[in-house]
Amino acid sequence: MKYVILVKQVPDTTRIKVDENGNLIRQGVPSILDPYCEYALDMVCRIRKPEDSVIVVSMGPPQAKESIFRCLELGANEAYLLSDKAFAGADVFATSRTLTAFIRKFAADYDLIFCGKQAADGDTAEVPAETAAMLNVQQFCYSENIIISDTIKVTQNYNDEIRVCTVPKGSVLSVSIGDINRRVPSISDHIKALNIEIKTLDRIALGLGMYSVGIKGSKTKIESSYSPRYEHSGKIIDGTDPSEAAKLLIKEVL
Amino acid sequence: MGCESCSGGSCDRDKTGLPPGMLSEYNLNQSPAEGSLVWIEVINDGNTIMMNDSSKEILGKLQEISDGRIFGVIFGDTELKVLYGEIFSYGVDTLYHIKDKKMIQFQPEVYCEMLVDLCNRVMPAVVLMGATPRGRELAPRLAASLGTGLTADCTELKMDGRFLQMTRPAFGGNIIATISCDHFPQMATVRPGTFPMPEPMIGREGTVIYRQYYGSNYKNIISSERIISVDYDITRAKILISLGNGIKEKESVAVAESIAKKLGGMVSCSRALVERGWFPQSRQVGQSGNNVFPDIYMAFGISGSIQHKAGIGPAKRVIAVNIDPEAPIHEIADISVIGNADSILKEMNKLL
Numbered sequence: 001m002k003y004v005i006l007v008k009q010v011p012d013t014t015r016i017k018v019d020e021n022g023n024l025i026r027q028g029v030p031s032i033l034d035p036y037c038e039y040a041l042d043m044v045c046r047i048r049k050p051e052d053s054v055i056v057v058s059m060g061p062p063q064a065k066e067s068i069f070r071c072l073e074l075g076a077n078e079a080y081l082l083s084d085k086a087f088a089g090a091d092v093f094a095t096s097r098t099l100t101a102f103i104r105k106f107a108a109d110y111d112l113i114f115c116g117k118q119a120a121d122g123d124t125a126e127v128p129a130e131t132a133a134m135l136n137v138q139q140f141c142y143s144e145n146i147i148i149s150d151t152i153k154v155t156q157n158y159n160d161e162i163r164v165c166t167v168p169k170g171s172v173l174s175v176s177i178g179d180i181n182r183r184v185p186s187i188s189d190h191i192k193a194l195n196i197e198i199k200t201l202d203r204i205a206l207g208l209g210m211y212s213v214g215i216k217g218s219k220t221k222i223e224s225s226y227s228p229r230y231e232h233s234g235k236i237i238d239g240t241d242p243s244e245a246a247k248l249l250i251k252e253v254l
Numbered sequence: 255m256g257c258e259s260c261s262g263g264s265c266d267r268d269k270t271g272l273p274p275g276m277l278s279e280y281n282l283n284q285s286p287a288e289g290s291l292v293w294i295e296v297i298n299d300g301n302t303i304m305m306n307d308s309s310k311e312i313l314g315k316l317q318e319i320s321d322g323r324i325f326g327v328i329f330g331d332t333e334l335k336v337l338y339g340e341i342f343s344y345g346v347d348t349l350y351h352i353k354d355k356k357m358i359q360f361q362p363e364v365y366c367e368m369l370v371d372l373c374n375r376v377m378p379a380v381v382l383m384g385a386t387p388r389g390r391e392l393a394p395r396l397a398a399s400l401g402t403g404l405t406a407d408c409t410e411l412k413m414d415g416r417f418l419q420m421t422r423p424a425f426g427g428n429i430i431a432t433i434s435c436d437h438f439p440q441m442a443t444v445r446p447g448t449f450p451m452p453e454p455m456i457g458r459e460g461t462v463i464y465r466q467y468y469g470s471n472y473k474n475i476i477s478s479e480r481i482i483s484v485d486y487d488i489t490r491a492k493i494l495i496s497l498g499n500g501i502k503e504k505e506s507v508a509v510a511e512s513i514a515k516k517l518g519g520m521v522s523c524s525r526a527l528v529e530r531g532w533f534p535q536s537r538q539v540g541q542s543g544n545n546v547f548p549d550i551y552m553a554f555g556i557s558g559s560i561q562h563k564a565g566i567g568p569a570k571r572v573i574a575v576n577i578d579p580e581a582p583i584h585e586i587a588d589i590s591v592i593g594n595a596d597s598i599l600k601e602m603n604k605l606l
Contacts, residue, residue, distance in 0.1 A: 122424055133398035139391065141391040159536055163478040220405060238593070245593050
C-alpha cells in the first residue's frame with residue numbers, strides 16, 4: 001500500500017496574542033505541525049504494514065521543513081515540500097490544485113490519501129474535499145477509525161450520525177480525532193528521520209502555470225480584515241467565600 | 255489593440271471579431287448568472303422529517319439581502335413532499351427535488367454531480383449552504399468541481415447587486431476577514447445560528463421541478479446510526495453553564511447539570527474537558543466547537559483562549575468564575591468572580 005498524507009504547518013493559534021490596537025502579534029509565535037494532520041499521520045502509522053510506503057507532502061515556505069521533519073520522526077518514509085514564491089497567497093482552490101498536481105505527477109500510484117479534518121489557522125476544512133473532487137475520487141470526511149482487511153472500512157462521525165462505509169482505493173480521507181496516548185517519537189526515530197531527504201519541488205517541477213497557483217490562481221480575494229475586540233463592563237467580585245459569591249451570582253442570573 | 259491580423263494596428267476591430275464597442279455596449283462579456291441556489295438540508299431520522307434550522311436561517315438572510323430568485327435543492331424520495339409548503343414559506347421560489355431512494359442518505363459525490371448539473375442549468379450567482387458537518391463536506395467538493403472559490407463558515411453576508419461579500423473569522427477568531435470571489439457562482443457556507451430564524455410566510459407558493467440521477471457514483475454505506483437527540487443543542491440555549499480546565503472535580507459536572515436544570519439552561523464546556531473525555535465534542539464551545547448565543551454565559555474555570563472567546567462573541571452577558579485574576583476570560587466578562595469554581599458551583603446548587 002502507498003499512503004499519501006497532506007500536512008500543513010500552522011502558527012500555534014493558542015499562543016497568538018493581540019496587541020492593544022487589535023493587531024496580531026506574530027513575532028515569537030512558534031509554528032507547529034497542525035494537530036489534525038498529526039492525527040491523520042498517526043492513524044496511518046498504526047494501520048501500515050512495514051513494507052508500506054508513507055509519503056508526506058506539504059505546501060509552504062522553506063520553514064515548513066520543520067513540520068515535515070516531525071512527520072518523518074513520527075513514521076513517514078518519504079517527504080516532499082512544495083515550495084515556490086509563486087505559491088504565496090493561495091486560497092483553497094489554488095492549494096488543492098497544487099497538491100493535486102503533485103499527486104498526479106509524483107504519486108499517481110497511491111492507494112489512499114489522508115488529511116487532517118481542518119487546519120488550526122484557517123479552520124476551513126476544504127482541502128480534503130476539493131482535492132478529492134479534482135482527482136475525481138470519493139471522499140470520507142470526519143473519519144475516526146479505519147480497518148484494513150481484504151476491504152477497507154472507515155467509520156465516519158457526522159455528530160448526529162455514525163456511519164461505516166467501504167472505501168475504494170484512491171479515496172481521500174480526512175481524520176477528525178486522534179489518540180491522546182499516541183506514540184511520541186524516540187531518539188532512534190529522530191536519527192532515522194535525519195537520514196531521509198526532504199525533497200523540495202517548485203512550480204516548474206509540478207508543471208503548473210503561473211496562473212494556476214498562489215494568489216494569481218486563487219478564486220477568492222480578501223477584501224479587508226480586522227481583529228475583533230470584545231467589550232466588557234468588568235465588575236469584579238471577590239470569591240474567597242464561595243457561599244457569598246454563589247449568592248451574588250444567583251442574584252445576577254435570576 | 256487591434257485584431258492582430260494586420261500589422262499596422264490601424265483597424266479598430268477588437269479580438270472578438272465584433273464591431274467596435276459591441277462588447278461593452280451589450281454587456282456580452284458578462285456572465286448571465288443571477289439568483290441564489292441553496293441546498294436545503296433535511297433531517298430524516300426515520301420518524302420525523304424536517305428542514306434543518308441553518309437552511310431556514312440562510313433563506314431568511316437571502317430574502318433580506320438579495321432581490322434575485324431563490325432556488326432550493328433537496329435530495330430524497332417522495333417522503334420529502336410534506337416539506338414543500340414549509341420550504342416555500344421560507345422564501346424559495348423554485349425547488350428542485352432530486353428524487354431517488356438512495357439519496358435519503360448523504361452521498362457527497364452524487365449530490366455534487368447533481369448540483370454541478372443544476373448550476374450549469376440555472377446559472378446562479380450565489381450558492382449557499384449551512385456550515386453543518388455535511389454542508390462543510392459537500393460545499394468544497396462542489397466548488398472544486400465548478401472551478402469556483404468557496405468561503406467557509408461565514409458569519410456575515412452582504413450583497414451588492416449580484417456580488418457577494420462574505421465575512422468569516424480566521425486564525426482561531428483572531429482575525430475577521432471579508433472575502434469576495436471573482437467567479438460565478440460565488441459560494442459560501444454559513445455558520446449555523448449566526449442569522450436569526452425568519453418568520454415563515456404561511457401559504458406562499460412556488461414551483462417544484464423533479465430531476466433524477468442516472469449515474470452510479472454511490473458510496474457503499476454499510477451501516478448508519480443516529481446518535482444524539484437533536485434536543486440537546488447548546489447553540490440554542492438561553493443560559494449556559496460552561497466548564498473549563500479550572501474544574502478539578504469530576505463531580506462538578508453533575509452539579510453543573512443540576513444547576514442548569516434548575517435555571518432552565520444547558521451545560522457546555524471548553525476544549526480541555528472534551529480532551530479529558532468528560533464531555534462529547536457536541537458540547538464544546540469555541541472556534542473548533544460551537545458558536546453559542548445565550549443570554550447569559552457562565553464560564554466556570556475557563557481561562558478564555560482566543561478560540562474560546564470567538565465562540566461566545568454573541569453572548570449577551572458573560573459571567574466568569576476563575577481563581578486566576580489574570581485569566582483572559584475576565585477581559586470580556588461583565589462580572590468576574592475571583593474564586594474557586596468547583597466550590598462556587600456546589601454552593602450555587604445548594605442555594606437554588
